[in-house]
Amino acid sequence: MSGEAENREREIRPEAAGEWELPSTVHDLSVPAGGDRAYAACLDGGIYALGLGDGSVELLHRHGSYASGVHLHPDQGLLLSAGYDGLLRWYELPTAEVVREVRAHDFWSWQSALSPDGGLFASVTGRYECGGYRYEPAPEREPSVRVYEVATGRLRWSFEHVPPVESVAFSRDGTRLAAANLMGEVRMWDLVSGEKVAEWSTPDFTGWGIIKGHYYTGGVFGLTFGPGDRSLYLTGMGTTRDPAAGNGRQLWQEYALEGEGEEAVRMTGQADEDETGTGLMESLAFHPSDEWFVMAGRLEAGNWNAAAFGREDGKLRFSLNTQSRLTRAVFSEGGKALFLAGGVSQDGPDGEGGFRPYGRLGRWRWEGA
Amino acid sequence: MPDGAGVASLGGVKRLDPLLTAIVLSVAWAGAAPAAWEEETTELWQAHIQPLFEARCMKCHGGTEKEAGLDLRTVESLLKGGESGPAVTPGESGESLLMTVIQPGSDPHMPPKGDPLSEQEIELLRHWIEGLGSGGGAGAAGSRETGEREPSRLFLPAGIRPELAIDFAIERRWVEAGIEPSRRSGDGAFARRIYLDLAGRIPALEELEAFERQKESDKRERLADALLESPEFAGHFAEIFNVVFLGREGDGRRDRAAREQEGWLAYLRRAFAENRSWDRIASDLIEGGGEEDARGAAWYLFERGNDHEEMARAVAPALFGLQVHCAQCHDHPVVPEIEQEHYWGLVSFFNRSFNLRTPEGPAVGEWAAGGNVQFSNLAGDSRDADLVFFTGARQPEDRVEKENDALERYVVAPPAELLGNQKDKGEETQGRRRRRGGEPQMDAAPAPRFSRRAALVQLGIAENPGFSRAIVNRIWALLMGRGLVHPVDEMDSVHPPSHPELLEWLGEEFSRAGYDLRWLIRAITASRAYQLDSAVEGLRPRPELFAAGPEKPLSAEAYSRSLLVACGAEPDGAGGLTGADAEALRTKFAELIPEIFPEVFSPTARQALYFTNSPEIDALLRMEGERSLLRRIMGEQGTEARVTALFRRILGREPALEEIQEAGRYLEGREDREEEGLRQLAWALLSGAEFRFNH
Amino acid sequence: MRPQIPSRTPDCGDPEHRRHRRRFLQGLAGAGVVSTLSWSGLFSAPAFADQARRAGKRCILLWLTGGPSQFETWDPKPGTETGGPFRSIPTRTPGVHFSELLPRCAAISDKLAVIRSMRTGQSEHFQGISLLQRGADERPPFTRPTLGSVIARQLGRLDTALPSFVLLDPCPEGNEFKAFKAGDWAGWLGAEYAPLRTGGEFRLPDVDRLAEIADADHEEREALRAFLTRRYAGERDSRAARAHNAVFERARGLMQSAHLFDLERLPPRDRERYGPGAFAQHALLARSLVEEGVPFVMVANGMPWDTHVFNHEIYQMVVPELDNVVYQLVQDLEERGMLDSTLVAIMGEFGRTPWINVKRGRDHYSKAWSLALAGCGIRPGVVVGETDRRGIEVVGEAYDEKNLFATLFTALGIDPHTSYDLPDLPDFHLVEEEAEPIREVLV
Secondary structure, rough: OOOOOOOOOOOOOEEEEEEEEOOOOOEEEEEEOOOEEEEEEEOOEEEEEOOOOOOOEEEEEOOOOOOOEEEEEOOOEEEEEEEOOOEEEEEEEEOOEEEEEEEEEOOOEEEEEOHHHHHHHEEEEOOEEEEEOOOOOOOOOOOOOEEEEEEOOOEEEEEEEOOOOOEEEEOOOEEEEEEEOOOOOOEEEEEOOOOOEEEOHHHHHHHHHHHHOEEEEEEEEEEEHHHHHHHHEEEEOOOOOOOOOOOEEEEEEEEEEEOOOHHHOEHHHHHHHHHHOOOEEEEEEEEOOEEEEEEEEEOOOOOOOEEEEEEEOOEEEEOOOOOEEEEEEOOOOHOEEEEEEEOOOOOOOOOOOOOOOOOOEEEEEEOOO | OOOOOOHHHHHHHHHHOHHHHHHHOOOOEOOOOOOOOHHHHHHHHHHHHHHHHHHOOOOOOOOOOOHOOOOOOOOOOOOHOOOOOOOOOOOHHHHHHHHHOOOOOOOOOOOHHHHHHHHHHHHHHHHHHHHHHOOOOOHHHHHHHHOEEEEEEEEOOOOOOOHHHHHHHHHHHHHHHOOOOOEEEEEEHHHHHHHHHOOOOOHHHHHHHHHHHHHOHHHHHHHHHHHHOOOHHHHHHHHHHHHHHHHEEEOEEOOOOHHOOOHHHHHHHHHHHHHOHHHHHHHHHHHHOOOOOOOOOOOHHHOOOHHHHHHHHHHHHHOOOOOOHHHOOOOOOOOOOOHHHHHHHHHHHHHHHHEEEOOOOOEEEEEEOOOEEEEEEOOOOEEEEOOEOOOOOOOOOOOOHHHHOOOOHEEEOHHHHOOOOOHHHHHOOOOOOOOOOOEEEEOOOEEOOOOOOHHHHHHHHHHHHHHHHHHHHHHHHHOOOOOOOOOOOOOOOOOOOOOOOHHHHHHHHHHOOOOHHHHHHHHHHHHOOEEEEOOOOOOOOOOOOOOOOOOOOOOHHHHHHHHHHOOOOOOOOOEEEEEOOHHHEEEEEEEHHOHHHOOOOOOOHHHHHHHOOHHHHHHOOOOOOOHHHHHHHHHHOOOOHHHHHHHHHHOOOOOOOOHHHHOOOOOOHHHHHHHHHHHHHHHHHHHOHHHEOOO | OOOOOOOOOOOOOOOOOHHHHHHHHHOOOOOOOOOOOOOOEEOOOOHHHHHHHHHHOOOEEEEEOOOOOOOOOOOOOOOOOOOOOOOEOOOOOOOEEEEEEOHHHHHHHHHHHHHEEOOOOOHHHHHOOOOOHHOOOEEEOOOOOHHHHHHHHHHHOOOOOOOOOEEOOOOOOOHHHHHHHHOOOOHHHOOOOOEEOOOOOOOOOOOOOOOOHHHHHHHHHHHHHHHHHHHHHHHHOOHHHHHHHHHHHHHHHHHHOOOOOOOOHOOOOHHHOOOOOHHHHHHHHHHHHHHHHOOEEEEEOOOOOOOOOOOHHHHHHHHHHHHHHHHHHHHHHHOOOOHHHHHEEOOOOOOOOOHHHHHHHEEOOOEEEEEEEEEOOEEOEEEEEEEOOOOOOOEOOOOOHHHHHHHHHEEEEEEOOOEOOOOOOOOOOOOOOOOOOHHHHHH
């Protein structure tokens, strides 16, 4: 990080520009160009189409367990989803008819990703099972990373990892895939050759419980490649003695991918301790200009749960507190708006015995863009 | 007989100096005795109402949350009420909102979760609200603040000997409670007690006999004086306050060797050896010992590795007798006067501080800018932390951001290139944890013209009477086995003192005496309560009456040193023991018995196993040399003389007849190996409760 | 009307009850009060207990500290708003489903009894642990003994060096459970019925007698030590000194039975079968200790079930471990012919909320929760009680801690309504208010 870039960047002052409720926490969000609707994968298993103009919520389909991923294909005619039922689904738009279903895993699809050209659909899985006296994760029982061809539904690659694998991302040029797990272990593969091209580990996103339970919690919950695919950004919760309290630091780390030999991968930046509180961070998103990136999640203690950082110096530029858990930060095409999706607590039943809607989506006008 | 009943019964008489007694007995209590209704209402509040609120209501209406604006922690806040008006109307239970919402079937109903209050609880509340009204008007105001009695004051003649003031306050409570205190302890018991308290070991037999032989009527006071002057006193108190200030060594970060090398333990020994005044010690610790004679004191903050919250959490109990960690995220849930801003205020006094190294050793410097923190409560509302102390005193300050730092702001300036860029250069930036090691090197610790830590010394020490009371209470607890406020680090409105007027008086007199710890220790050890025998007739009286000699488990240090002395190691006059590796045994004992002021004695099977089977303990009993225990015992002629000598050397007393008989039975079958028999008899004495406690 | 004001300082000689109550309420009770009232004939109906002793009855408590979620264990509600991400699976018992995380328990459901209608009144850990360990609300200044202490007293043998109550907990921490562990387990029964705590880092050194000291010397010097201490304690009415004696007594028993606590001693094949985790290994140790004759063994592991954060992410790991442990334990006991005389209880201090909080977690819930029992005196293959569609309320009759304790005691052949014979203390019973056992789960 260079310190000389200060003040060269434009000031940003996002303003709230819309808020929507969904029946349950949003786990993933896809916003087509045009900006009049959004697709959400939710905790109740539903894949929803949300009309941003009229606030209409249409249930397109339901997974047999939590829905974890939703991706609009670049050609806009196809929607893909993933769920904790281990299924991947293809829907034809606008009818939302299921045209293909693939059982990708015996366990959850923790996270899924669509390659930038829409050609590949990747999903990661893995159950945390006791593998040792201190509850080290046991080796995988099924391939933790699977990559399918969108056009045919054919399995293109199966990659090995240590479960549970919690996050996955394609490189911007679509040639590489990165996936990271509970233990902070990152693996990266070449999607042409199927070779593993990098593997490293960071202890900073996982915690072994000392206070409550002797096991590991946390992990890398979000991954994204930086400009030019020269770096990979990780997010999650910093390590803590009491991970079950959810009070690790709000943390991102940047790893340069360009070096040689021992230097092949090295950490080149991370969130400044003075600018962060605590809580689980789940999502990272770059502004299309690559001038900033946004980290979002849940606040345990501190002042914000979504913040924009300057790419050059990693310094905090803007932050806000949505008073909710954020699972996904997504910029609109062109970067004029930031969508922050997630949810609030489900809470006990209301007066009529039902549960309040607890999914949330917010839109923020991105000034300075 | 050195420990005869005759001496003991004379004890009370001897002290009745007619003139002083007349003066003491004629002093009046300030504030008339509280009316009966007030007493009962107050007692109800303390014993039942406050605990009931705490259990069922304060989660939502206390320090953590104040739903509907209602805070049930104090009578005052109850009367003030919340958004719906006062919670209670004194004397008018029927008019009181509180009574309405707790009735079965009411809507809304309180508490909203869990079982409704029982009929008895509702009746108690009704009775208490009725009682609140019977005094009426301003008369009840004082008691409403916290539900406690207005502290009485002790008016005594100027210059009265403090031990007589103590006797007066303590004895008065015995009379009220209608109990007889224990008899006065014998000389042997007293000597063992005060050696353990002040020298951190039992007296050697020769020291004990010398004391018993003395005839002077003031020999107990003289023994206290002599011990206070000894290097052993300094060493013993250094060990105690090492634990009070920094906690036991262990857990990786707390390293005994570092405390020794960096001058911390030497500082403590020096401070107690020269009888440095307590306010001076406290300011040395906070200001970081910039002065040459306070070298080593900086380790107090330095060991915390730039963790400013830990500094605040440590200073509060050690110097002010308060626990603040409950107020980190919200106002204290139970103690109304400890607010969240006090926690963050205390943190702010420290958060411009940073570790560095100078050629003289570790130091804690202070920036002139930055350290402006915001804190937010559970509702998410944020505010700036002021420099505010528990007393409510605020230190005004211009909030200088670190970008605006400047050399003019310093008395001792930091290297210019570090200004405004403190964190990056001044601390470790890789690996998020703030560990010790890698501190910047500077010629001297930077000191700003306005120092927040100096401001804390002013507000918390110079202008805060609670500072004096906190150490009075701690020393009292150390000597008497229990504080006037119990526990010693919760001197808040929820833990009222047993003798408020005595605590107040001693606090004032202690500060008037120049914060002289020896003055305080002399006063307490000369008091009648300290010198009572620990044996009781029947049930033990309530501990807060101090009506029987205290029984205190020995600290690891005192226990291990006493073992060595009993087994033949000899005090070398310079604070050490000859012929033994005292430090090795101390380390082992500190691991087994980490606590210094246990609230409740809780022994472990682990300790018993160590005593029973470890080679270390066995080796003590097999020490060689002329002066070793067994050699000396074998020097006596005849079984009874040998048994008696064992009791004298280990317990400082003669054995009783049945003890001689039991010991004799043990030795009987072992004529062929009498020395081994006596060795195991010694073990039985050393591992018994009588040796384990200071009593 | 003037209400009856409870006496503030009853004649128990302990005026500190307010403080203890306060610390109790704050969940901070680090007070290791070792009460030392104890004498023979403590129970007024000793004949009944003798009967049980003769039958060699035992109890293993798998203590799921923190409050296990009923939804991810015994009372799944898949497909509802509260069900969470896991499915349910059918069991061997027709019509009964468990969470998919319990496949092995499903296969032996005909040997388990599940209670789905627990409703208790404490939903904070310290108070909840106390409630479900003691079977009654606190009544300061009196400290009721825990389940293990009562069973140790009732089923323990005097003629053995074995401890009668063993707490295996390899995790030294556990928040409020840590505070509870440091407190007074044995209450008015006295320190000799407090648990021996071992496991994990707590393996005891110095358990071997020194070669230099002859056996007889060793025994007799200890008797002399105890005599001298009793004399001292009597003169001073010293609870502390009595506690000091009790730990030496404890140490004596430990020396004779220390080898039994060594995990390394257990057969490797068994260790593999139970699974590698610390909880599983200590559950195996529990089996071996009851085989040796220890009447009460409690297995815990810190507070792993308290999942305010990452409920499902943690339960995907800890529930399958429990599943296998219960399966192996019940099968082993049965194979050894011990299941009829060994009661296994699988429970925590409460359940977890139906609704999911914003931290991916479930919070404390005591209104409707589940637990499971097996073995001695328990009717196998029953499910008692039910909750509504979303698991928010108990449907029909609910049971509380008193019913549960009455059930456990009855299953072990102990009359739950026996009164303690405690001079100067109020009239206390093993279970108060004549609470009825849950008949449906009893043989």
